[in-house]
Amino acid sequence: MDRFADAFLNPAVIEKYLPDILRGMLVTIEVAAAVVVTGVLAGLLLASARSFRIRPVNALIVLFVDVFRALPPLVIILIAYFGLPNVGISLSGFTVLWLVLSLVLAAFAEEIFWSGILSIRKGQWEAARSTGLGFLQTLAWVILPQAVRMTVPPLTNRTIAITKNTALGAVIGVPEILMQAQTAQSFSGNATPLLIGSLAYVALFVPVVAVGRWLETRFAWGRA
Secondary structure (H helix, E strand, C coil), rough: CCCHHHHCHHHHHHHHHHHHHHHHHHHHHHHHHHHHHHHHHHHHHHHHHCCCHHHHHHHHHHHHHHHHHCHHHHHHHHHHHHHHHCCCCCCCCCHHHHHHHHHHHHHHHHHHHHHHHHHHHHHHHHHHHHCCCCCCHHHHHHHHHHHHHEEEHHHHHHHHHHHHHHHHHHHHHHCCCHHHHHHHHHHCCCCHHHHHHHHHHHHHHHHHHHHHHHHHHHHHHCCC
């Protein structure tokens, strides 16, 4: 037990490196919040654009969605961070992580929103148009409110899964939780920072999962 405590719960290591990991938590929160906002909004905009059924536009949207759903996020991050400088585009690690995870979330969110839009019966469109509403008004005031409500449970699950990928930022030097824990472990030669980092992820994402569970219950498919 003494060896275990010294390796994973060393008080001196905790005191020295806990502030760094707490700063990493702040960075993780910033990235995750930015990804959720931009990814979900981008997905909603793409699904709305797809509703116009313009074939060239829809083909591009489907291509974008298929590519970003198929590729592992880490591969895209490495291409963006190490590849783009070769063509004169240099982005910070934070920006790359935010953009890539936002695009990945947007791809999944678009499919989820699109499924919600398709689930609305044709009669809803016809009834709204018969009252004099235009296409955009029907989409914005009648279709999307119903579609978004039905897509909350699957969208919540996908959003949580993708935001946990903020840990991939450690590969490109983003000072989030995992990066700070790995750096501290390297300098201290002790596994305590890694355990602290794990606890930080638990403290950060357990409430998010709990909120997601509540949203799933609150916006269950049967209530839509």
